[in-house]
Amino acid sequence: MTVLSILTYPDPRLQRKAEAVTTFDDALRQFVDDLTETMYAGPGGVGIAAPQVDRHQRIVVVDVRSKLGDNCHGLMVLINPELVAWEGMAVGREGCMSVPDFTGNVIRAERIQVRAEDVMGRERSYECEGFEARAVQHEMDHLDGFLFLDRLVSRKTDLFRRKNYQK
Amino acid sequence: MSQALLTVIGEDRPGIVAAVTQALFTADCSIGDASMMRLGGYFTIMQVIDYQRDLGYVEMALEPAIKSLNLRVHLDPISSVALKADLPNTRVTVYGADHPGIVASVTGALAAIGFNVVDLESESSGGVDRPLYVMVIQGFAPDGIESVRKAVLPLREKEGVEVGVHPIEAAVF
Numbered sequence: 291m292t293v294l295s296i297l298t299y300p301d302p303r304l305q306r307k308a309e310a311v312t313t314f315d316d317a318l319r320q321f322v323d324d325l326t327e328t329m330y331a332g333p334g335g336v337g338i339a340a341p342q343v344d345r346h347q348r349i350v351v352v353d354v355r356s357k358l359g360d361n362c363h364g365l366m367v368l369i370n371p372e373l374v375a376w377e378g379m380a381v382g383r384e385g386c387m388s389v390p391d392f393t394g395n396v397i398r399a400e401r402i403q404v405r406a407e408d409v410m411g412r413e414r415s416y417e418c419e420g421f422e423a424r425a426v427q428h429e430m431d432h433l434d435g436f437l438f439l440d441r442l443v444s445r446k447t448d449l450f451r452r453k454n455y456q457k
Numbered sequence: 458m459s460q461a462l463l464t465v466i467g468e469d470r471p472g473i474v475a476a477v478t479q480a481l482f483t484a485d486c487s488i489g490d491a492s493m494m495r496l497g498g499y500f501t502i503m504q505v506i507d508y509q510r511d512l513g514y515v516e517m518a519l520e521p522a523i524k525s526l527n528l529r530v531h532l533d534p535i536s537s538v539a540l541k542a543d544l545p546n547t548r549v550t551v552y553g554a555d556h557p558g559i560v561a562s563v564t565g566a567l568a569a570i571g572f573n574v575v576d577l578e579s580e581s582s583g584g585v586d587r588p589l590y591v592m593v594i595q596g597f598a599p600d601g602i603e604s605v606r607k608a609v610l611p612l613r614e615k616e617g618v619e620v621g622v623h624p625i626e627a628a629v630f
């Protein structure tokens with residue numbers, strides 16, 4: 291497996307919309323292996339999207355076990371992912387391998403349902419929440435040419451998280 | 458390259474930021490960390506600038522903006538080497554019916570546990586008869602978020618305000 295090099299902002303290739311994957315062959319599986327290796331080698335190591343390594347196909351890999359242990363889906367390979375449903379909103383601070391040394395607040399859905407295909411082209415469905423849901427949404431944004439920089443919100447946005455004020 | 462802290466205050470009106478930053482640009486200054494916001498009826502700017510020549514030259518460049526917009530400006534030279542500071546790890550949010558003592562009470566409790574305030578924003582709003590006070594504090598809690606909860610959550614009762622304590626974790630994806 292190979293660790294691929296990561297495009298960094300302001301590289302315009304990060305803003306390209308990725309194409310759907312139509313061929314599920316050994317070459318795809320080899321690429322997904324390399325992409326996964328690249329993710330684990332990165333500073334966050336919990337998620338990556340194909341456009342970040344200059345491959346403009348709708349492929350996302352997420353594995354938040356380093357953060358959540360077994361309380362998550364483990365390694366998820368999401369090919370042609372679609373957000374089927376979402377619920378709730380939360381502010382969280384995000385950084386990105388493609389935007390070194392900068393972090394900012396972003397609003398994401400708290401719970402999501404994602405439909406995708408796996409490396410064999412089989413249909414899969416995942417329900418994610420919290421940190422895992424945030425990682426999936428962050429990576430899926432790359433497929434449409436969005437970075438978290440496109441979604442930054444002010445600190446003051448936190449004021450509206452009233453339901454999180456537990457008594 | 459030298460650094461200074463520039464403070465600008467003036468009655469709020471459109472064009473203050475543009476006039477000040479344009480003047481700085483023409484004086485070969487570049488802007489670093491900045492806070493620019495309206496406070497009451499005034500617009501305030503505090504920013505770190507890198508300047509090439511001397512501060513007198515910067516002041517001279519700002520002069521037309523100072524005159525035309527009736528601004529008060531202050532320049533303090535600062536050490537170019539930023540002190541290594543701890544990144545904020547905790548956010549404290551407070552809101553409730555406005556009354557004297559909220560800030561003193563919350564920040565006093567934070568100071569007692571060695572909490573270093575990095576950023577505090579607050580706003581008085583609501584009607585005259587029902588004033589509302591909201592405040593967001595970000596800072597570094599050396600003993601972690603639980604110490605902050607223990608210190609400030611009792612103030613809900615004492616001050617009659619809502620207090621929230623949240624971790625600030627930057628997740629790198």
